[in-house]
Amino acid sequence: MPVPDWVSDAIIYQIFPDRFANGDKHNDPANIQSWGSKPTIHGFQGGDLQGVINKFDYLLDLGINALYFNPIFQSTSNHRYNTTDYFKIDPKLGTTDDFRSLLRLAHRNNIRVILDGVFNHCGRGFFAFQDVLENQEFSAYVHWYHIHHFPLKAYGTGKAQDYEAWWGVRSLPKFNTDNPEVRAFLLKVARYWIEQGADGWRLDVPNEINDDSFWAEFRQVVKSVNKEAYLLGEIWDINPRWVGDEHFDGLMNYPFRDELIRFFIKGSLSAMAFGSNLERLTNAYPQEHNLAHLLPLSTHDTERLLTLSGGDKKRVRLMTLIQFFFPGIPNIYYGDEIGMEGDKDPDCRRAFPWEEETWDLEHRSFLKKLIQIRKTYPQLRKGTFERMVEVDELQSFVFSRSMGERKAVLVVNASGKEIDLQKVLTKRVLPEAKPLWDALNEREVTLGSGAGELKLPGLEGLILIDQGMRSSP
Structure with missing residues (x-):
């Protein structure tokens, strides 16, 4: 299913x-x-x-x-x-x-x-485990748990020794x-x-x-x-x-x-x-x-x-x-x-x-x-993920999400310094200059090969959407 x-x-x-x-x-x-x-x-x-x-x-x-x-x-x-x-x-x-x-x-x-x-596992106060504590080996619920030996000691310090419990915690007996x-x-x-x-x-x-x-x-x-x-x-x-x-x-x-x-x-x-x-x-x-x-x-x-x-x-x-x-x-x-x-x-x-x-x-x-x-933007919910480019010396990277013709691009500048987006958006990302929608700042920007400079401050990022694909279906 x-x-x-x-x-x-x-x-x-x-x-x-x-x-x-x-x-x-x-x-x-x-x-x-x-x-x-x-x-x-x-x-x-x-x-x-x-x-x-x-x-x-x-x-x-x-x-x-x-x-x-x-x-x-x-x-x-x-x-x-x-x-x-x-x-x-x-x-x-x-x-x-x-x-x-x-x-x-x-x-x-x-x-x-x-x-x-x-x-x-359950709590120590769960009815079946309480029955085991009361009746020990005569309980009808003995086989609801992984018991090693009797009598059970469910209180005190230290890990459970007589039965299995989550991470040995006495108050959390493990179900069988x-x-x-x-x-x-x-x-x-x-x-x-x-x-x-x-x-x-x-x-x-x-x-x-x-x-x-x-x-x-x-x-x-x-x-x-x-x-x-x-x-x-x-x-x-x-x-x-x-x-x-x-x-x-x-x-x-x-x-x-x-x-x-x-x-x-x-x-x-x-x-x-x-x-x-x-x-x-x-x-x-x-x-x-x-x-x-x-x-x-x-x-x-x-x-x-x-x-x-x-x-x-x-x-x-x-x-x-x-x-x-x-x-x-x-x-x-x-x-x-x-x-x-x-x-x-x-x-x-x-x-x-x-x-x-x-x-x-x-x-x-x-x-x-x-x-x-x-x-x-449905591509952000259902699109495939792709690495586009990483620039180590700038501590920057570009990822994309694509769903058919719909595409979104994430640009992140993880450095403490301003960078020129054109140095990160290679021809693989944008083969030619085109208008994109900057979704976070609600503005149009033109980026790609041949476009002018656009600065991205340190420790900031952008989500860019193809202008022709701005609205959800």
């Missing part, structure tokens, strides 16, 4: 639910931390589904058309990757009715909703997905939330369930409910095994982020090596899956790029420009659009500051512009 057509048109906004907005004080836990306080591993700050509903106009104004939520099911932690009830919205986030209201609001505005599914009962349960969960109206699943650590038959069945179940549902796998390396008819539509393209960091922040790549590495990423997968990969700059698992770059806004802006030009789905981690900072987990999960005077409005406007440009 092919990748849903809407996926390549998506611009995703990722929300860590406890930290986006608090819309209902009545569901706050008793030990809530103040909004905006320093994030801790265990503390809650009160974000919920009603908060997302209340701030929906903000999301609409930004221009995104899909939401990806970190886990929203009942759990004892703020990250909720230790699920205790897969069929229940965490009461600290709201109710199933709140979720349905959010879905209706999103779908009325043509916004898709993607949920985070944790099927490799070879057990038909476990499979049936997890597939029931997958089906249920798609039937409720969710538009897809982001699958947490799917490689930990190293079983092609499980994921093939998972895909079949989800697509049988809604063939337009999107399946996204959290795979951190280049691995084509995980896309296709028996796995996922796309992957979280962390290698793309890695290359941006190596070139723009660490300075460990030449322009030519950077272009070559990006080309290698696109060559690794069929085109329909390249277009379905998620392109993260920051996530709940990583430092925010602004912090990683030492607060270098210009470099972050260039990396964002490339994110919107490269094949795949731009992923905006909540708050990146206003210049939020954050170090390694849990600091990257700070509360969204709703005081507008704290926002980087210039970056937000830039991001809104990129969203509009991407929506306007």
Whole structure:
């Protein structure tokens, strides 16, 4: 079954639910931390589904058309990757009715909703594992897990010794997905939330369930409910095994982020090596899956790029420009659009500051512009990617996206000095002088062999569109 057509048109906004907005004080836990306080591993700050509903106009104004939520099911932690009830919205986030209201609001505005599914492991409070802890080897759920010996010791310091757990974390016991009962349960969960109206699943650590038959069945179940549902796998390396008819539509393209960091922040790549590495990423997968990969700059698992770059806004802006030009789905981690900072987990999960005077409005406007440009030109959503030229001594490069006669050209000057565009736009890019539309600055420019000089300041870029192909079909 092919990748849903809407996926390549998506611009995703990722929300860590406890930290986006608090819309209902009545569901706050008793030990809530103040909004905006320093994030801790265990503390809650009160974000919920009603908060997302209340701030929906903000999301609409930004221009995104899909939401990806970190886990929203009942759990004892703020990250909720230790699920205790897969069929229940965490009461600290709201109710199933709140979720349905959010879905209706999103779908009325043509916004898709993607949920985070944790099927490799559950929380220590999950009913089956609790039964094993209570009844030990006499439990009816012994074979739901990989148990080495009894008695099980699920609390205390150190890694789990008596049973398998994700990275040995005692509170995250690993499911035995070879057990038909476990499979049936997890597939029931997958089906249920798609039937409720969710538009897809982001699958947490799917490689930990190293079983092609499980994921093939998972895909079949989800697509049988809604063939337009999107399946996204959290795979951190280049691995084509995980896309296709028996796995996922796309992957979280962390290698793309890695290359941006190596070139723009660490300075460990030449322009030519950077272009070559990006080309290698696109060559690794069929085109329909390249277009379905998620392109993260920051996530709940990583430092925010602004912090990683030492607060270098210009470099972050260039990396964002490339994110919107490269094949795949731009992923905006909540708050990146206003210049939020954050170090390694849990600091990257700070509360969204709703005081507008704290926002980087210039970056937000830039991001809104990129969203509009991407929506306007289909070649930026569905076109093939090509390296055109790299000039190492100028730290500059030119890439293109083509879809039939429609073409867009990205020019980036990653040096700190002004350059003459004619030194970068070779005859291969523009054989002759012609008018082009500078989409970011909304102006016509004439470039190519025989045209006059045009300067591009340091740490800036352009998206150039053929004048005859400016409007979307």
